[in-house]
Amino acid sequence: MIKKSPLKMVDPPFEFGRPNFIGRDFLLQDPTMPRKIDSFLIDTLGDLRLFYPEFNSWVSNVVIPSIISGERSIILEYRQGDLAGLAILKDSLAEKKLCCLQVMPKFQGSGIGLSLFEKSFDLLNTKSPLLSISEEQKNSFAKIFKYYGFEFSEYYHEYYRPLKNELSFNGLLK
Known part of the structure; x- marks a missing residue:
């Protein structure tokens, strides 16, 4: 899922500075x-619950355990000392997926999204990589998907929400 929205800025709660990569180590x-x-992701990306009702559960029960197992990771981008964007990735034998890419409101249109891609x-x-978006985001991402040559794969009716479609690119959702 990829989302541009008016999310609030949340400072990372890390005592270890501002990492550019969060993985198992x-x-x-x-x-x-x-x-x-877990708390940082839910606080930072919490508005994604509007498009993905089980978002908090996914972060706590899928993302964090799979970072520990080495299957997922997070890329963080900072500008002017602030978190500008992040991407959650899945890299397994079965799937190479861009699970979530978020550019913070203050930095939208500044190239952060391209850098994260x-x-x-x-x-x-x-x-x-495989990725999906909610149907409401189709027009917002048409230009960047064309730029990178992403290929539409499938519509999924009510995959995450009643009466709404999820669209996958570069492969099928499992």
Whole structure:
């Protein structure tokens, strides 16, 4: 899922500075870090519940455990000392997926999204990761999907929300 919305700015609750990458090693350096990252993601990206009602549960029960297992990671971009955007990636044998990409309101239109796409491609070792968006976002992302040559794959009726479609690109949702 990729989303541009008027989200609030949340400072990372890390004692370890402002990391550019959160992976297994980062989470395991402190026993309280998984809980801190969980809270940070939910606070920072909480408005995504409007498009993905189970978002908080997904973060707590899927993202955090799969970062610990080494299957997922997070890229963070900062500008002027502030969090400008982040991407959540899944890199498994079965799937290379850009799960979530968010540019903070203050930085929308500044190239942060392009930077996050490029870094995601590098980390996933592919220029065509699987990703999905809600139907309301189709027009917002048409230009960037065309730029990167993303191929529409499938409509999923009521996949996340009643009466709404989810659209996948570069592959099928599992």
